[in-house]
Structure formats: structure tokens, C-alpha cells
Amino acid sequence: MDLRHLRYFVAVADNGSFTRAAEQLGIEQPPLSQQIKQLENELGVLLFQRLTRGVRLTDVGMILLDQARALLGMQQQFLATAQGLARGEKGHIRVGLAGAVSLLPMIPLTVRRFRELWPDVTIYLEESNTPALRKSLHDRAIDIAIVRPPVPDGAELLVSPLLEEETVVALPKGHPLATRPHLELEMLVDEPFIIFPRELGPGFHDAILSACHNAGFTPRMGQQAPQIASTVPLVAAGLGVSVVPRSLHQIHSGGVTYHSLGAKAPRAELAIAMRAGQHVPLLSNFITTLRACCRDMHAGGQTDLSKGDRGDET
Amino acid sequence: MDLRHLRYFVAVADNGSFTRAAEQLGIEQPPLSQQIKQLENELGVLLFQRLTRGVRLTDVGMILLDQARALLGMQQQFLATAQGLARGEKGHIRVGLAGAVSLLPMIPLTVRRFRELWPDVTIYLEESNTPALRKSLHDRAIDIAIVRPPVPDGAELLVSPLLEEETVVALPKGHPLATRPHLELEMLVDEPFIIFPRELGPGFHDAILSACHNAGFTPRMGQQAPQIASTVPLVAAGLGVSVVPRSLHQIHSGGVTYHSLGAKAPRAELAIAMRAGQHVPLLSNFITTLRACCRDMHAGGQTDLSKGDRGDET
DNA sequence: ATGTTCCATATAAATTATATATGGGAATGT
DNA sequence: ACATTCCCATATATAATTTATATGGAACAT
Numbered sequence: 093m094d095l096r097h098l099r100y101f102v103a104v105a106d107n108g109s110f111t112r113a114a115e116q117l118g119i120e121q122p123p124l125s126q127q128i129k130q131l132e133n134e135l136g137v138l139l140f141q142r143l144t145r146g147v148r149l150t151d152v153g154m155i156l157l158d159q160a161r162a163l164l165g166m167q168q169q170f171l172a173t174a175q176g177l178a179r180g181e182k183g184h185i186r187v188g189l190a191g192a193v194s195l196l197p198m199i200p201l202t203v204r205r206f207r208e209l210w211p212d213v214t215i216y217l218e219e220s221n222t223p224a225l226r227k228s229l230h231d232r233a234i235d236i237a238i239v240r241p242p243v244p245d246g247a248e249l250l251v252s253p254l255l256e257e258e259t260v261v262a263l264p265k266g267h268p269l270a271t272r273p274h275l276e277l278e279m280l281v282d283e284p285f286i287i288f289p290r291e292l293g294p295g296f297h298d299a300i301l302s303a304c305h306n307a308g309f310t311p312r313m314g315q316q317a318p319q320i321a322s323t324v325p326l327v328a329a330g331l332g333v334s335v336v337p338r339s340l341h342q343i344h345s346g347g348v349t350y351h352s353l354g355a356k357a358p359r360a361e362l363a364i365a366m367r368a369g370q371h372v373p374l375l376s377n378f379i380t381t382l383r384a385c386c387r388d389m390h391a392g393g394q395t396d397l398s399k400g401d402r403g404d405e406t
Numbered sequence: 407m408d409l410r411h412l413r414y415f416v417a418v419a420d421n422g423s424f425t426r427a428a429e430q431l432g433i434e435q436p437p438l439s440q441q442i443k444q445l446e447n448e449l450g451v452l453l454f455q456r457l458t459r460g461v462r463l464t465d466v467g468m469i470l471l472d473q474a475r476a477l478l479g480m481q482q483q484f485l486a487t488a489q490g491l492a493r494g495e496k497g498h499i500r501v502g503l504a505g506a507v508s509l510l511p512m513i514p515l516t517v518r519r520f521r522e523l524w525p526d527v528t529i530y531l532e533e534s535n536t537p538a539l540r541k542s543l544h545d546r547a548i549d550i551a552i553v554r555p556p557v558p559d560g561a562e563l564l565v566s567p568l569l570e571e572e573t574v575v576a577l578p579k580g581h582p583l584a585t586r587p588h589l590e591l592e593m594l595v596d597e598p599f600i601i602f603p604r605e606l607g608p609g610f611h612d613a614i615l616s617a618c619h620n621a622g623f624t625p626r627m628g629q630q631a632p633q634i635a636s637t638v639p640l641v642a643a644g645l646g647v648s649v650v651p652r653s654l655h656q657i658h659s660g661g662v663t664y665h666s667l668g669a670k671a672p673r674a675e676l677a678i679a680m681r682a683g684q685h686v687p688l689l690s691n692f693i694t695t696l697r698a699c700c701r702d703m704h705a706g707g708q709t710d711l712s713k714g715d716r717g718d719e720t
Numbered sequence: 721a722t723g724t725t726c727c728a729t730a731t732a733a734a735t736t737a738t739a740t741a742t743g744g745g746a747a748t749g750t
Numbered sequence: 751a752c753a754t755t756c757c758c759a760t761a762t763a764t765a766a767t768t769t770a771t772a773t774g775g776a777a778c779a780t
Contacts, residue, residue, distance in 0.1 A: 093485065094408050096768095111726060123769045125728065135485070136492035142727065144777040152491040159484045166480055170473045171407070171449070177466040178450035247685035369682025371561035410737090425757060437738045439759065456758065458746040 095167055097131040098160040100124055101139060105157050109146040165231030172216075182212035183374045188225040188237035189217060191293060191320035193362065195339040196257070198385040199238075206381045213374055221292035221319065229367055236375055238382075240293045241363045250368045255386050257360040258338045258352075259300075262323065264330045265347030275351045277307040277335075284314030284332035286323045293320065296360050300335050303358035324348055409481055411445040412474040414438055415453060419471050423460040479545030486530075496526035497688045502539040502551035503531060505607060505634035507676065509653040510571070512699040513552075520695045527688055535606040535633065543681055550689055552696075554607045555677045564682045569700050571674040572652040572666075573614075576637065578644045579661030589665045591621040591649075598628030598646035600637045607634065610674050614649050617672035638662055 103113040104124070114121040132139050139153040149157060176184045193199065194217065203215055218234060225237040229249060243251050261280065263270045269279060290297040304311045314332035317323040323334040324343045337360040341350040364379060417427040418438070428438040446453050453470065454461040463471060490498040507513065508531065517529055532548060539551040543563060557565050575594065577584045583593060604611045618625045628646035631637040637648040638657045651674040655664040678693060 093481070094410070096408070109726075110728095119768095120770055121727075122729080122771085127768080129728090135488035137488055145726070147727085152488075155491065156484070156488055159480075159487060163477070163480050163484055166473075166477050167407070170470070170477055173473060174449035174451055174466075174470055177469065248683050250683075367683060369562050369564075369684075423757075424759095433737090434739055435758075436740085436760080441737080443759090458758085459756070461758085 093131065093134055095164065097127060098164055100127050101131060101160050102157065102164065104128060104140065104147065105149055105153065108148065161227075161231045165228075165233050169232045176214055179214075180212070181214050182210070184214040184216065185236065185374055185378050186216040186218065186234040187378075188228055188234040188239075189219045190222050190225060190237070190239045190362070191219070191288070192337055192340055193238050194219055195321070195337075195342050196362075197339070198382070198389045201389065202378075202382045202385045205385060206378060209381065210374070210377065215378075222295070223291060225365070229365060232367070235372070236364065236366045236378065239363055239365045240296045241361050242295050243363070243365050248368060249365050251363050251365045254362045254364050254382070255390070257362060259335050259357050259360055260338050260341060261351045261353060262327045262334045262336050262340070263349050263351060264327050264333070265349065267333070267349070269351070270349045273351060274354070276354050277303060277356050278309060280304075280311070280333055281309045282312065285311040286314050286317055286326045286332040286334040287311075288317045288320050288323065296320070296337075296358075299358040299360065303335075303356060307356050407445065407448055409478065411441060412478055414441050415445060415474050416471065416478065418442060418454065418461065419463055419467065422462065475541075475545045479542075479547045483546045490528055493528075494526070495528050496524070498528040498530065499550065499688055499692050500530045500532065500548040501692075502542055502548040502553075503533045504536050504539060504551070504553045504676070505533070505602070506651055506654055507552050508533055509635070509651075509656050510676075511653070512696070512703045515703065516692075516696045516699045519699060520692060523695065524688070524691065529692075536609070537605060539679070543679060546681075549686070550678065550680045550692065553677055553679045554610045555675050556609050557677070557679050562682060563679050565677050565679045568676045568678050568696070569704070571676060573649050573671050573674055574652050574655060575665045575667060576641045576648045576650050576654070577663050577665060578641050578647070579663065581647070581663075583665070584663045587665060588668070590668050591617060591670050592623060594618075594625070594647055595623045596626065599625040600628050600631055600640045600646040600648040601625075602631045602634050602637065610634070610651075610672075613672040613674065617649075617670060621670050 100113070100117065103117050104110055107113040107116060110124050110128070111121050114124040117124065128139065135156070137152045137156070138150050139156065140147040141150050172184060172186070189199065199217075203217070206213070206215065216234075218228075220228065222239045222241075222243060225234065225239050226243050226249070228234045229237055238254060239251070241251060241253070243249060261275050269275060285300075287297065287300065301311065315326055317326050317334075320336065321340065321343065323336055324340060325346075326332070327334050328346050328348045335353075335358060338350075364382070366375060414427070414431065417431050418424055421427040421430060424438050424442070425435050428435040431438065442453065449470070451466045451470070452464050453467040455464050486498060486500065503513065513531075517531070520527070520529060530548075532542075534542065536553045536555075536557060539548065539553050540557050540563070542548045543551055552568060553565070555565060555567070557563060575589050583589060599614075601611065601614065615625065629640055631640050631648075634650065635654065635657065637650055638654060639660075640646070641648050642660050642662045649667075649672060652664075678696070680689060
């Protein structure tokens with residue numbers, strides 16, 4: 093068994109088809125069929141059920157797929173370590189960021205500070221959604237993630253709260269309510285809500301919905317956004333309104349205005365997630381720096397929405 | 407990069423020589439040299455420093471060796487899972503046992519009970535010394551181990567006490583003290599102690615030495631035994647006396663007598679060790695069964711040394 | 721019924737790993 | 751100081767393995 097076999101295995105499982113997987117892998121279909129068969133023979137199990145249209149994982153295939161992914165993840169980690177060592181760095185950290193987290197001012201600050209403190213350590217940033225980050229952590233494709241809780245999968249991951257981000261309302265330019273800098277949630281009763289699919293961030297999604305319920309209404313769902321940051325252009329396009337993390341006010345997508353909310357505003361929680369059971373000193377250092385940056389940003393400068401942050405309004 | 411490259415890498419590192427590693431791998435030396443060079447080229451680092459006599463790991467080689475071992479361990483785990491699934495079993499557990507632990511009556515009892523409760527789960531037993539077991543856990547070659555604490559490497563492993571085993575004195579047949587069923591530690595002041603090297607079980611080793619110190623003497627060291635269980639034949643050969651876990655009384659190596667000790671007897675601690683950060687239900691079940699067996703053995707039958715367990719004495 | 725989709729098989733070509741033969745450099749022994 | 755030994759590197763040849771091309775057959779859609 094080679095790592096190649098596992099790569100092929102995962103590709104076929106992901107595509108549900110030999111033909112498409114072969115295409116993705118850049119090889120032809122027959123060798124792929126052959127290699128999978130060879131793997132199945134060696135393992136003594138049937139990984140896929142061959143259907144007339146494509147293939148489907150068997151039960152044992154599902155179990156092994158998980159382990160195969162983890163193994164390939166470790167290979168990536170190995171290669172990353174080697175590449176780092178080749179460049180003379182003393183280490184590296186692969187950080188995964190949940191949707192729109194990279195817009196938080198503490199992120200670039202953390203990276204900058206950390207690079208000053210440990211110049212030989214490389215930081216790789218990667219943006220994705222919370223469930224995908226959970227998987228990447230499990231597969232060892234990343235070492236730490238800033239996620240929007242809750243994150244399932246208890247014992248394997250350590251999750252600790254990082255901060256609670258305020259949320260603001262995003263309105264399209266020229267909206268009747270857009271003249272007021274401050275809004276209440278219940279003013280949005282009849283507006284269509286632009287919101288990302290629940291799968292991409294169940295925690296934040298639910299926080300918005302329950303805040304609306306507390307305010308006495310069930311939001312009318314409009315267009316779905318493919319990710320949190322994409323709500324802004326959709327709002328700008330006039331498809332509805334949205335409740336987004338405050339840090340998104342950095343996006344001035346051609347005519348969106350941001351408006352603060354009262355105490356009933358939903359809060360976007362953020363947490364640090366990492367694999368349990370390993371004390372990598374670099375990671376501890378990173379977390380310390382990150383927390384310090386969060387504290388500093390919180391104490392020092394709450395960016396004021398009213399001074400120019402409302403985008404190109406009026 | 408293939409897993410083969412890593413296998414070769416580890417083999418060369420273990421042997422400190424291309425020639426010997428090739429021999430061990432069952433291939434010739436030139437292809438091995440070539441493959442290592444290829445790996446080094448791909449990674450962009452020098453793994454070995456070529457000396458006139460053999461090779462030595464470079465600093466980066468040492469770092470990568472650890473990860474390579476872990477990767478190969480995961481491959482083993484993958485193959486083991488697949489093999490198990492092929493045989494229709496629902497899972498498997500690989501258990502590592504520290505020296506002489508397999509002689510404890512709770513071990514076969516645990517295996518038997520566990521097999522009754524979960525007939526589709528296979529248990530693989532493996533015997534080694536505590537430091538090697540720690541490594542095997544790290545490399546995922548085993549899932550759980552019964553070790554003699556202390557075990558270093560804090561955050562990566564979960565270690566929890568299992569039981570404290572009594573120790574007894576092993577005397578060669580015909581020894582002046584062999585007539586008494588009960589001894590005090592200080593009676594052994596002038597005897598040469600047969601003991602295993604400290605590296606194989608620092609905890610138990612130190613427990614014996616400090617018990618002697620508490621009894622007012624420093625034991626005179628005799629022949630070293632390659633492992634705990636091997637002390638018995640050496641005692642039988644008349645090379646000295648030894649303090650061994652009570653469970654060793656099962657070994658009647660041609661004329662050894664076992665004698666209980668007073669309150670000053672050193673105690674052989676045993677603990678369960680496993681990788682942190684994973685909730686494998688099977689493992690939890692196994693631990694529950696193991697602890698239950700320990701409780702039962704403790705309550706029910708403390709085997710009495712005086713009834714026939716003293717070997718073929720007189 | 722007919723064409724399309726998609727996996728399996730067979731054979732040929734290319735790539736890759738291994739074996740054999742040999743050379744060179746540094747320690748070791750006389 | 752010299753020959754010898756040890757051990758890794760290189761070169762070439764052979765064997766094994768992976769991939770590509772061509773083709774067949776089963777199920778589904780029109």
C-alpha cells in the first residue's frame with residue numbers, strides 16, 4: 093500500500109465516480125480502477141459498491157476513508173515540516189479561520205506581533221467554514237483554528253472561548269431605515285434576511301435566529317449567501333438586509349450601510365479549537381499572543397461606527 | 407514521497423548504516439542509497455550526515471524521524487483496521503503490557519471477559535518495557551498500555567493509576583534465608599541484587615532502591631537482567647537475590663523460592679496509558695472491564711504465597 | 721430500440737525500483 | 751607508511767510497476 097492508493101481512494105470517495113476522480117487526479121480512468129482494485133485486494137475489503145452510475149462507499153469504506161484522510165493529513169504535515177526546515181525556519185503553524193474572521197483587526201495584529209517575537213516561525217493562514225475547519229483539524233491539515241462555536245466532536249478537540257463579537261445590521265443604500273445610525277432588531281420584521289446556510293456556521297446562524305425570536309419575530313428568509321462575507325454584496329444588490337459581525341464593516345461593497353443594534357443584538361462567538369493531547373510550545377505561544385491581542389484591541393480602540401465606517405453612504 | 411521512503415528512512419536511522427539497513431530491509435545497498443537521496447531531494451533537506459563509517463542523523467533528520475515514525479504507525483493502524491474489517495470484526499484494540507504484567511491474573515481475566523462482552527472485537531497483546539511502550543503509543547503502534555509509572559511526555563498521554571502490586575523476595579534454592587516464609591528487607595543487606603536496567607522501568611527500579619534506603623542500606627548490585635521476568639532465572643542460577651512483583655511467583659524456574667516482605671516492601675505501581683484526545687468507545691469499554699477485573703481480583707482472591715506457590719522448594 | 725454513461729479488462733508504453741559491478745575516501749591494522 | 755577493510759556513491763542493466771490506449775459490456779435515458 094502506498095500513499096498514492098490512499099490519495100486515489102479519497103478522490104474516488106469524494107467524487108463518487110472513477111471517471112471524475114481520474115480527471116481530478118490527472119490520470120485516466122482504467123489505471124485508477126486498477127489501483128483501487130489493487131488496494132481492495134491488499135486490504136481484503138470492498139471499498140466501493142459499483143453502481144451502474146458511479147460508485148458508492150461501502151460501510152467499511154466509510155470507516156477506512158476517515159483514517160485514510162488522517163493519514164494523508166499527516167503526510168501533509170510531514171511535508172510542511174520538511175519544507176519549513178529546508179527554509180531554515182524553526183517551525184510553522186497552520187491556522188484556520190472561520191468565515192469573516194480574517195477581517196477582525198486582531199488577526200493581522202497577532203500575526204505581526206508573533207512574527208516579531210518568533211521570526212523563524214512561519215504562519216500559514218487558511219479561511220474556511222467551521223465544520224470544514226473541524227475536519228481539517230482532525231485530518232491534521234491545520235494545527236489550530238478560530239471557529240464559530242459550537243464545534244462538535246468533544247474529546248478530540250480542545251475548544252476554548254476567545255471573544256464575543258458584536259453584530260451590526262447591513263442595509264442596502266437608500267433603504268428607508270438607512271438614515272438612522274442606530275436600529276432595533278424588531279425594525280427588521282418585514283425585511284428579507286440574507287443569511288448563510290446553517291451548515292456553514294450553526295452557532296452564529298442560530299444566534300441570529302434566536303435573537304430575532306427574542307425580539308418577537310421570525311425573520312423572513314431571503315437569498316442564501318455562500319458564506320458569511322458574501323452576505324454584504326448581496327445586501328448591496330438590494331436582495332435584503334443582514335445581521336453580520338461588526339468586523340465586516342470593513343467591506344464597503346458599493347453602497348451598504350452598517351447600523352449598530354441595541355442590547356438585543358445577537359452576538360457572534362469565536363473560539364479557539366485545536367487537537368487535544370499535544371503540547372506544541374509554538375501553539376501555546378501563538379494562543380498567548382492571540383489572547384493578548386484580543387485584550388489589547390478590546391481595551392484600546394473599539395472602532396467607532398459613526399466615523400467613516402458606514403461606508404460610502406450619502 | 408512514498409511510505410516506502412519513510413520505511414527506508416527509519417531503517418537507516420535505526421541502523422546508523424546504509425549497508426546494515428539494506429540488509430534488514432532485504433534489499434541491496436545501492437537502491438537504498440538512491441531512495442534516501444531521492445527523499446532528501448524531494449524534501450530539500452539533508453537527513454543524514456555521511457561519515458566514513460556509517461551515517462548519522464542530522465538535526466532536521468531527527469525532527470523528521472519522529473514524524474516519519476508516527477506516520478508509519480498510522481499506516482499500521484490503518485492496515486490493522488482494514489484487516490479487522492475484512493474478518494468481520496467490529497474493531498480491535500492493541501494493548502501493550504509492561505514487563506511481567508502479563509503474569510498478573512487480571513490480564514487473562516480481562517481478555518476473557520472482554521471477549522465475552524464484545525465477541526467481534528479483537529485484542530492484540532504485546533509485551534515490552536515502559537519506555538518502548540510510550541514510544542509505541544506515540545507512534546500509534548498500540549492503542550493502550552499497562553505501564554510502570556512514571557511515564558514522561560505529559561500532554562500527549564493520559565496516564566491513570568491502575569493498581570499497586572505487592573513485591574516479594576526471590577531467593578535461590580538452598581539459600582540460608584530460604585527456610586523462612588517471611589523476610590524483612592534489611593536481611594538482604596549483603597546479598598547481590600539482581601535487577602533490570604533502570605531504563606526499562608525507572609519507576610519500579612527506583613521504588614526498589616528507595617525501599618532499601620529506607621530499610622537502611624544501599625543494595626549491592628549484581629548481574630543485570632535484560633527484563634523484569636528474567637531476574638527469576640538469574641536468581642535460580644544463584645547469582646543473587648531479587649525483589650520482584652508478586653505475580654512473578656508463577657515462574658518456578660528450577661529452584662527459586664518466594665518470600666513475602668513486611669510493610670517496608672517496595673510497591674510496583676501499574677498505570678494505564680493511552681493517547682489523549684480521542685474517545686474510542688472500545689477503549690473505554692476495555693478500561694472499564696480492566697478496572698472491574700482488578701477490583702474483583704483484589705476483593706476475591708489474594709493468592710496465598712504459602713500454599714504451593716513457593717516453587718519446588720525442599 | 722438506440723445512444724449514452726461509466727466501470728472493467730486487455731495489451732502496450734513509460735516510468736520506476738532494484739540488482740550487479742565498480743570506484744573512491746577515510747579509518748584500521750600491521 | 752602501506753595495505754586492507756569498511757562503507758557509501760555512481761553507472762549500467764534488469765525487473766517490476768504504473769500509466770495510457772483501445773475496447774467491451776451493463777444499466778439507464780430518450
